Amino acid sequence: MEKFTTHAGKVVPLYRTNVDTDQIIPAVHLKRIERTGWGQFLFERWRSDPNFVLNRSEYADGSILVAGDNFGCGSSREHAPWALQQAGFRAIIAPSFADIFFNNSAKNGLLLIRLPEEQCKTIADWANGEPGFGLTIDLENQTISDGHGLEYTFEIEPFRKHCLLNGLDDIGLTLDHADEIAAFEKKRPAWLPTTPRTNVELTIVGNKA
Numbered sequence: 001m002e003k004f005t006t007h008a009g010k011v012v013p014l015y016r017t018n019v020d021t022d023q024i025i026p027a028v029h030l031k032r033i034e035r036t037g038w039g040q041f042l043f044e045r046w047r048s049d050p051n052f053v054l055n056r057s058e059y060a061d062g063s064i065l066v067a068g069d070n071f072g073c074g075s076s077r078e079h080a081p082w083a084l085q086q087a088g089f090r091a092i093i094a095p096s097f098a099d100i101f102f103n104n105s106a107k108n109g110l111l112l113i114r115l116p117e118e119q120c121k122t123i124a125d126w127a128n129g130e131p132g133f134g135l136t137i138d139l140e141n142q143t144i145s146d147g148h149g150l151e152y153t154f155e156i157e158p159f160r161k162h163c164l165l166n167g168l169d170d171i172g173l174t175l176d177h178a179d180e181i182a183a184f185e186k187k188r189p190a191w192l193p194t195t196p197r198t199n200v201e202l203t204i205v206g207n208k209a
Contacts, residue, residue: 001109003167007090008136009063011127014053015120019067020074021101025083027075038079039086054087058131066123067094072101081105091137093144095120106160107169111139113154126150139165 029041046052053059065084071094072080081104084092091111105112115123126146127133136145139161145151163169174181 001167001169001172004090004109004111004139004164006136006138006140007063007111008134009090010059010061010132010134011064011066011123012053012059012062012089013124013127014065014067015124017068018070018073021072021077021080021098022074024072024080025077030077030079035082036086038083039088042083042087056131061088063088063090064135064137065089065092066120066127067092068120069095069117071097072105073098076100076104078104078108081108081110085110093120093123106163109164109167109169111137111164113137113144113156115144115152115154119152122150 023043023045025038025041026044029038029044032038043052043054047055049055054062071092080101084105085108089110091113092105093113093115095117096114097105097112102112123135134146136147137143138145139156142154142156142161143151144154163172166172
């Protein structure tokens, strides 16, 4: 997956609480088997409103979403972070996230940042009042800034930070130990017991007519 080190982008304010995964990506689309093409369905129901924030040209190329409490609640689906990423978002800022959505996002390279509600509201107010308002997120130093005096710090688990900085999903983490795995496999025949092949007679017992 793509590494996340620093990112500078426009903020999109979606300051609603309890935004669930069925709003992020409606279940009707989950029958699709492709991994790509999900961005077009992001917030599909809300997009029917011409005044919805993502329909406004001043937010069209936003890449940082600021949301309300409990973002990503509802059923588990990796399609939700896929849709957000493929619509151009690299990070989501909110006071809290649903646990499953939080984990799915991290494993797909989408950075989720928890900030106090007051700070999230400040960012949303700036983005609402000044379309084009942008932030720079520095994952290494765990800071968020606007270049004009606003600067917040955020917490992130060391393991999650390591994976995002290095672009490691679960497969990447395994491949990171490829040499150790190969060395282990070479040792197996030397110490594992072996079972000689034998002819096994299979008897099928059934009801006689």
